[in-house]
Amino acid sequence: METTPGVDIEKELRKAYLEYSLSVIIGRAIPDVRDGLKPVHRRIMFAQHELGNGYNRTPKKSARVVGDVIGKYHPHGDTAVYDALVRMAQEFSMRDMLIDGQGNFGSIDGDSAAAMRYTEVRMSRLAGEFLEDIDKETVAFRPNYDNTLEEPSVLPTKVPNLLLNGTSGIAVGMATNIPPHNLGELCDALLHMVEEPECTVHDLMDFVKGPDFPTGGFVFSGKGLEDAYTTGRGSVKVRGKLEIEQRKKGGESIVIREIPYALNKSSLVEKIAFLVNERKIDGVTDLRDESDRRGIRIVLDLKRGSIPDIVINSLYKYTPLETSFAYNMIAVVGNRPQLLNLKSALFHFMEHRREVVIRRTRYDLKKSEARAHILEGLRIALDNIDEVVALIRASKTPPEAKERLMTRFSFSDVQAQAILDMRLQRLTNLEHEKILEEYAELLKKIEFFKSILENEDVLRNEIRKEIQELKDTFATPRRTTIEMDALTGIDIEDLIPDDDVVITLSRRGYIKRTSLDVYQQQRRGGKGIAGLQTGEDDVIQDFLTTSNHQYLLLFTNRGRMHQLKAHQIPEGSRTAKGAHIANLLPLEKDEFVATVLTVREFAEDKYFLFVTKKGMVKRSSASLYARSRKSGLIAVGLREEDELITVREISDDAHIVLTTADGLAIRFPLKDVRPMGRGTSGVKGIALRGNDNVVACVVVAEGADASIMSISHKGYGKRTKIELYRLQSRGGKGVINFKTTPKTGQVIGALEVSDSDALILLTSDNKIIRISVGEVNEIGRATQGVRLVSMDGNAFVAAFDRIDEGANAEEGKIEEDTPAE
Incomplete structure (x- = not known):
């Protein structure tokens, strides 16, 4: 009697757990270094592209977008997809938003967004740069979860999104935590890399000064930031921004204008109130949250004679107004998680752009050559229009006409078919001139496309031009102030x-x-x-x-x-x-x-x-x-x-x-x-x-x-x-x-x-x-x-x-x- 061979349970568990871990790392929690997106965000953007839900179109119900995402590409819960969609539309979460939302998308106080049936979304103008040229064979596609459709494995983005909007995620055995940065600074660093491929991390740090959080505040540069950019791991101190105002009837007030990234404002106010009541923060007579749509404004009225610097120091010491952001720059590189420094993160993006430009150029060259081939046939046919017309009239069937054209003028099958499909209006002198102009223009394009593929300098110049256009169109001023001095806590006794x-x-x-x-x-x-x-x-x-x-x-x-x-x-x-x-x-x-x-x-x-x-x-x-x-x-x-x-x-x-x-x-x-x-x-x-x-x-x-x-x-x-x-x-x-x-x-x-x-x-x-x-x-x-x-x-x-x-x-x-x- 035959027996089934045994299975080593330890080996089987190791294999199964490893497969699960890789699935979570690559398929859910860790972003791709090229487009800086996790699969759920990539699928949200591609589903909207398929819906034609661009920035210049009428917004669609969020439920429609979520339905398409989970039905076609992302076989997970609708809540997870909607939460990701909501975050992409929050100005306090994203440095540069990828979703233009209409309706209630939550608040910095921790309020949740309205149900998806009430809100409407469309892609932002910047999000269009992620999907441009996706129809030109610039990226590889793969089957969706049920093999009925195809989805892109990565987007052909022009935007260095991994550093622009940052990311955070916890996988199995590893995590990633990357803060947002300023698009203008990233573009300057990329332009420098185009000119100086052998540049160092410290050279790039002359352009990328530090994180640029959507909520503003202060970031203190120093060894922590240098470690983060050189090794991929480091910690920087982040502080909210405060002002001292004079009250009308005398006395002073401290006004909190900006808070650290990802901090719940409502929780901050509650924490301050608790510390004031517990006498941990002394000298405060009143606390009010006067924030509105114009920005954050938390007011602390001070007792007469109180030293504002002492209260400010206590706020930084006892509340999350001063916090640390720990860099852990892990991203998926070639289907493997990898710890990146500043240069390697930008390098992998540049390599992605290089590949996208090459693949796009090949596609455009192929299409241009095919069109030029047809125009060449049309040009010859128009030069011999009387003979062509006579030949066609003498033929009994279209296939016979095609065969006689190919024999008489050495046309290809495609050229002969194009001549047969040509409308009579093309026989006018004006249309004749248009065909000649289009043909001449195509020859120039073909020459340019070939130069991109054959000359590295022309390729770099094309990449440089795209980066400069991206900066000129979308770059905004820095919101977070970088303090160059090392952070040392204010000693109360010095004040x-x-x-x-x-x-x-x-x-x-x-x-x-x-x-x-x-x-x-x-x-x-x-x-x-x-x-x-x-x-x-x-x-x-x-x-x-x-x-x-x-x-x-x-x-x-x-x-x-x-x-x-x-x-x-x-x-x-x-x-x-x-x-x-x-x-x-x-x-x-x-x-x-x-x-x-x-x-x-x-x-x-x-x-x-x-x-x-x-x-x-x-x-x-x-x-x-x-x-x-x-x-x-x-x-x-x-x-x-x-x-x-x-x-x-x-x-x-x-x-x-x-x-x-x-x-x-x-x-x-x-x-x-x-x-x-x-x-x-x-x-x-x-x-x-x-x-x-x-x-x-x-x-x-x-x-x-x-x-x-x-x-x-x-x-x-x-x-x-x-x-x-x-x-x-x-x-x-x-x-x-x-x-x-x-x-x-x-x-x-x-x-x-x-x-x-x-x-x-x-x-x-x-x-x-x-x-x-x-x-x-x-x-x-x-x-x-x-x-x-x-x-x-x-x-x-x-x-x-x-x-x-x-x-x-x-x-x-x-x-x-x-x-x-």
């Missing part, structure tokens, strides 16, 4: 002056940034000026001076750290409430910012000292906190019912002074606190009595001639020399720092000061006073201090900070400090 600012944070989490210049220095005991407008149940928690370029480390009561730059804090007026910290940081329930630290750099020889409410201290290297995650990071491990109250930047030779609410203080060297990791809890800094809590930590250099300014709840303060606080071991009970009474209230904080410093104090009734430290005399530890600020009713000091004024401090010292009663 923001490193001015001194005041950062205020309320207990309920409202934060703002204000210029220090709005606070003018006053004399001690003054009433102050109006400050932050908080709610009735809110008070200022942190009030510190820094500069725009410094880091803000925001430590929460739960021991977590978040990191921002000072200029990222929203700016507000002196009386403004500010923005809620929750808009800037991801805080958990019942979590709030306990302290804010300002630093410029995270040096390894610098340390952060953490102090908790229950008297625990911890020292950790600043370098451990250089990078913060979006969700923050653990800065210190806290014990039960303990909270972080402050963090200070310190060095090895520092002394630590912890002060408590009940007026005690302890001074010990930093060396008593060994460095620890981020997640540790630390060691005991002071032994607290009763319900006493640590309220402040003062860091002074070892041996420094420093003073400690302590501030009480009711606006009293005292300045005491650091040497009056004896050095103790860490963990002791401390010494008296401030005599607290109902008149003074408890101590709310302390800091190191000098005569050149100034103090800014904020009260609970939103008054701000700025005084010189030199106005407060130094006194002993066990005193109540002097009144620093006068307050009405039940008001109290909510926050304070020191300003280093140096030589610019206002001189003046009161003659006597009167202790509190």
Whole structure:
């Protein structure tokens, strides 16, 4: 019994998958290098040519065109064909459209086109250049899918479409991505290739400057573009085009006029709105899309005082207004996918044009010689018209007449038949002259056609003339601007002056940034000026001076750290409430910012000292906190019912002074606190009595001639020399720092000061006073201090900070400090 031989399944699968892959690559996803078209686009154009649907004809229903395409040449779904047809008619998708559409063909906002039964199409004038001479045997034809018709394997295009309109497609194991270019530049490059066939890619780059997207924008040339043109792969940065406009009532607006290629405008507007709401893009008061048929116009109104360049930089940084276009110049060359550079892409097109011109010339020569042959017979017949007429009249049948003509005058069969078919009107003298003129003209054409085929210089000149005509007729100005400088992102800090600012944070989490210049220095005991407008149940928690370029480390009561730059804090007026910290940081329930630290750099020889409410201290290297995650990071491990109250930047030779609410203080060297990791809890800094809590930590250099300014709840303060606080071991009970009474209230904080410093104090009734430290005399530890600020009713000091004024401090010292009663 015979058995069927087995089949190796692995080999069979390899073969089948390879055939499928080649089918997808060549028959669907990757364009031909010669006409730059995928099969579906080629069939759409050829079907319209067969319908006579040219640019000078009445448009036909899209459904009619789609029906012809899928019925005759493209056995796929009508949706795929119509989508391809629609894209060829979209001015924002094609650099030079190949379809002239009437009706709704979608929008740059992503709106879909109307159904094919509603829209009408015809080929554009440029599309006619793709199909010219197709009836002159210029390209090979092949059977369609059911062998009932023939379709062209490639179009005899005069247009370098692969680079002109670009393409994108994903096949099996490969993809292509080529951007649009400018037709005038491509024609100039082709003309140069005609003159200098040995030119290099860099020579051609003098003509082809870069992509030319239909949506405009900026393209930044550089190594990425050079790599793309020399190797076929590379990436270029693309940016939208923005303008700054002055509003009628003052203020400025940013107007987006052009967007990157293939970007959905509606999605861009939504992205910008989201980022504005999330405070990623700050300084925008209103966002409007005023685009119409005249072009794109997206308007962002800016707050007064906002720096437009900063907002523009944020738009480029956080939105698709700046994107990358990755070149991958793969096309089908000789039924094989091939990676091309700029020269090879243009070379293959030139070779195609050369072949088309030769084949067209051969066809024209053949037709001209055949016509000249007939005219030669007619000329002889007219010269001997009487004999020819007599011969024909003497013949009994047409075949006999043809045979006698061929015998008598040596006519060919074709010539003899032409004479028999000649109408009597051709016997007039005028018609005789026309035949002679046509014959002479044909002889000249035949000579020209032969010269094209025999002389390479004449052939090149013919190709050169066609390219020049194409440029003169269809080239349009460049839409995308090429920037020659390498793209480097705008550094926000280069645009923001490193001015001194005041950062205020309320207990309920409202934060703002204000210029220090709005606070003018006053004399001690003054009433102050109006400050932050908080709610009735809110008070200022942190009030510190820094500069725009410094880091803000925001430590929460739960021991977590978040990191921002000072200029990222929203700016507000002196009386403004500010923005809620929750808009800037991801805080958990019942979590709030306990302290804010300002630093410029995270040096390894610098340390952060953490102090908790229950008297625990911890020292950790600043370098451990250089990078913060979006969700923050653990800065210190806290014990039960303990909270972080402050963090200070310190060095090895520092002394630590912890002060408590009940007026005690302890001074010990930093060396008593060994460095620890981020997640540790630390060691005991002071032994607290009763319900006493640590309220402040003062860091002074070892041996420094420093003073400690302590501030009480009711606006009293005292300045005491650091040497009056004896050095103790860490963990002791401390010494008296401030005599607290109902008149003074408890101590709310302390800091190191000098005569050149100034103090800014904020009260609970939103008054701000700025005084010189030199106005407060130094006194002993066990005193109540002097009144620093006068307050009405039940008001109290909510926050304070020191300003280093140096030589610019206002001189003046009161003659006597009167202790509190």
